[in-house]
Amino acid sequence: MKYQARKNALILLVDGTIFYGKAVGSKEGSAFGEVCFNTGMTGYQEIFTDPSYFGQLMVTTNAHIGNYGVNDEEVESDGVKIAGLICRNFSYQASRPDSDGTLEDFLSQNNLLAISDVDTRALVSYIRDNGAMNAVITTDVDNLEVLKKQLADIPDMNGLELASKVSTKEPYFYGDENASYKISALDIGIKKNILRNLAKRDCYVKVFPYNTSFTEMQSFEPDGYFLSNGPGDPEPLTQAIATTKEILETGKPLFGICLGHQVLALANGISTYKMHHGHRGINHPIMNLMTGKGEITSQNHGFAINKEEAEAHADVEITHVHLNDQTAAGIRMKSKPVFSVQYHPEASPGPHDASYLFDDFITNIKNSK
Structure with a gap:
């Protein structure tokens, strides 16, 4: 049911390139930041709560995110620090016996926008070729011109004190x-x-x-x-x-x-x-x-x-x-x-x-x- 109800979403890079996906859960809106990728096969909860990632849109190269849920002991700060999440397959169920909940609930509690069903291989290849850059992930797919103007005003990471x-x-x-x-x-x-x-x-x-x-x-x-x-x-x-x-x-x-x-x-x-x-x-x-x-x-x-x-x-x-x-x-x-x-x-x-x-x-x- 959740899969059928999900809204269309997309990633708009500052150079105008677009990648498409679906919203995770009921969270809607837009999230801005520098898009980057992490190649780790595990540890997504620690990554999302690492202060070093503040202000960044995280692309996870591992094909499955959320499959083992979350655990209260596996946080690296007082909450989620990434600006948004981009992944291929998002798991709504938590399979780990000692899980304290699902990743969906964890992201919802932290008011984080996430999108899945993205061709992350293509997106990561694009970042590797063209460099990390500012982007926006959004469910507001019909207002691209407004988003482009907003994205242009986001400060570059170079010179940014965070x-x-x-x-x-x-x-x-x-x-x-x-x-x-x-x-x-x-x-x-x-x-x-x-x-x-x-x-x-x-x-x-x-x-x-x-x-x-x-x-x-x-x-x-x-x-x-x-x-x-x-x-x-x-x-x-x-x-x-x-x-x-x-x-x-x-x-x-x-x-x-x-x-x-x-x-x-x-x-x-x-x-x-x-x-x-x-x-x-x-x-x-x-x-x-x-x-x-x-x-x-x-x-x-x-x-x-x-x-x-x-x-x-x-x-x-x-x-x-x-x-x-x-x-x-x-x-x-x-x-x-x-x-x-x-x-x-x-x-x-x-x-x-x-x-x-x-x-x-x-x-x-x-x-x-």
């Missing part, structure tokens, strides 16, 4: 206050599983808003500092970059992930750039140049650091390289216990090949105490 949209408004604590190590974490879009990984390693974390000063972060008297993942362009994060520069002057351990990795690079005078279509999936191959070992990693980013500038920097060493395109995927400072990676060692979803990076961070803290 960390303020997802960061905590007030500082909060995570973990056991009697833990061995204290961490000051800058929330520019932090995932819950990062906090879980730190707490599991005997850390008590104080999480600060994106525009927190160094003085305030230092007042917690931490043993180490952390720069989180997050959405948008890193260059507009002037306060975060300034705070990071002051952290570096302390000589204390610092660990950055994803957007935090880019902020660390900018704090060292290394520029960043918007990628053609980014890296988003849970099977990306990385080479650890320090050990010579390969890693299969979880990634989701549309910006990267300038590899040539990192190689030329006197106090920075590239530690990890993405094997698909040779982009810089990790750096460390030669004179300080400071390092960062472009990918997600906390996974969720994804493999745990890179979880050792949290252990390396703790080792740096131990050696610095």
Whole structure:
């Protein structure tokens, strides 16, 4: 019955290209954002709630989405962060025994527009050829001219500051206050599983808003500092970059992930750039140049650091390289216990090949105490 009642829907790209589909559930209207794709075969709930995806229309390349429902433990923030969902086949039933509900209900509760029955292979191929771009998904299929005008007014992701949209408004604590190590974490879009990984390693974390000063972060008297993942362009994060520069002057351990990795690079005078279509999936191959070992990693980013500038920097060493395109995927400072990676060692979803990076961070803290 739901299938028969579904409304016609479409995806309109900013260059005028159209892909057709059907609305999922009863949700109607339009959703705007940058269209991108994720190649993960599982973990859709974690992807949809990852703050790094804020403002993006997510295309899932896996043919079936929703088939195992949702679970209350598998969220990475306080709600859905993507702007809209585009998929091939949407499953209205949840087959997993420990499911807490269907994906349809979850999306409805979060007021998210989703469309299915889309030729996602063709759409992904188009993005790969032409790059990630702004788009609108809509059930208002008869008002294309109005939608084109509205779409033209949507700001481009390049130069867009989004960390303020997802960061905590007030500082909060995570973990056991009697833990061995204290961490000051800058929330520019932090995932819950990062906090879980730190707490599991005997850390008590104080999480600060994106525009927190160094003085305030230092007042917690931490043993180490952390720069989180997050959405948008890193260059507009002037306060975060300034705070990071002051952290570096302390000589204390610092660990950055994803957007935090880019902020660390900018704090060292290394520029960043918007990628053609980014890296988003849970099977990306990385080479650890320090050990010579390969890693299969979880990634989701549309910006990267300038590899040539990192190689030329006197106090920075590239530690990890993405094997698909040779982009810089990790750096460390030669004179300080400071390092960062472009990918997600906390996974969720994804493999745990890179979880050792949290252990390396703790080792740096131990050696610095």
